[in-house]
Amino acid sequence: MLDFNLIDSEFKKYVSNFNFDDEKISLKYYHTLEVANICYEVAESLGLSNEDKDLVKLIGYLHDIGRFEQVATTNSFKDKELDHANNGVRILFDEGLIRRFIQEDKYDEIIKKAVRNHNKYKILDPVNDREELFANIIRDSDKIDIFRVRTKYYHNEMKLVPTPKIVEEVKQGHSINLNDIKNKSDSILCVMAFIFDFNYKESLRVLKKKGYYNDFLNSIEVSDENMDIFNEIKEQLLKKLEV
Numbered sequence: 001m002l003d004f005n006l007i008d009s010e011f012k013k014y015v016s017n018f019n020f021d022d023e024k025i026s027l028k029y030y031h032t033l034e035v036a037n038i039c040y041e042v043a044e045s046l047g048l049s050n051e052d053k054d055l056v057k058l059i060g061y062l063h064d065i066g067r068f069e070q071v072a073t074t075n076s077f078k079d080k081e082l083d084h085a086n087n088g089v090r091i092l093f094d095e096g097l098i099r100r101f102i103q104e105d106k107y108d109e110i111i112k113k114a115v116r117n118h119n120k121y122k123i124l125d126p127v128n129d130r131e132e133l134f135a136n137i138i139r140d141s142d143k144i145d146i147f148r149v150r151t152k153y154y155h156n157e158m159k160l161v162p163t164p165k166i167v168e169e170v171k172q173g174h175s176i177n178l179n180d181i182k183n184k185s186d187s188i189l190c191v192m193a194f195i196f197d198f199n200y201k202e203s204l205r206v207l208k209k210k211g212y213y214n215d216f217l218n219s220i221e222v223s224d225e226n227m228d229i230f231n232e233i234k235e236q237l238l239k240k241l242e243v
């Protein structure tokens with residue numbers, strides 16, 4: 001059994017090394033706490049054991065540990081400059097921070113693969129069924145809270161004309177590769193299309209219950225010329241929540 005009083009205080013202690021007045025730091029701090037709880041909720045609705053629910057929650061606490069150093073060194077969330085997931089694995093397993101959160105090492109491979117793959121377009125590591133389960137849950141849980149974060153902290157505009165290739169991909173029900181994004185409207189469509197990348201209908205139910213997807217869609221400022229295409233895509237995407 002994991003000790004979440006210890007885990008919570010070790011996480012706070014780690015974040016206290018960074019400038020909490022920087023909104024990028026505080027945003028990721030609160031995001032982490034939210035994701036840890038969402039992880040537990042998703043794990044519960046998947047009917048996992050108590051041991052596995054705790055492990056999922058721990059992964060929630062650790063998934064973005066590499067963000068804080070990324071912000072401190074690059075002043076951004078740009079993974080092209082410093083991939084925060086790979087950086088998290090380095091901090092946890094090369095520097096050994098993991099042992100402050102959990103003494104035993106029997107879950108190390110599961111945690112490592114879940115953290116490393118949480119921000120990738122697809123899971124890149126070879127994974128067994130169990131490793132895949134935990135990687136899938138953190139990928140779903142992270143996306144659920146990203147809709148809340150995007151609504152609360154970002155100015156979501158769809159004013160430029162989106163790239164036709166991106167529009168086509170979304171219409172076909174595909175998630176978007178970050179490398180294809182050319183303008184701000186594309187990046188809005190990319191976040192909207194996260195809905196295609198959920199692994200479990202249980203995760204979609206948690207998202208629906210929280211209302212974060214609708215809030216995000218409602219927060220988008222759409223120019224008149226983009227309104228028709230936006231509404232068409234919106235209708236299609238909202239069907240994904242009918243689970």
Ligand SMILES: [Fe+2]
Pocket residue numbers: 063064084118119142
């Ligand atoms: Fe992340």
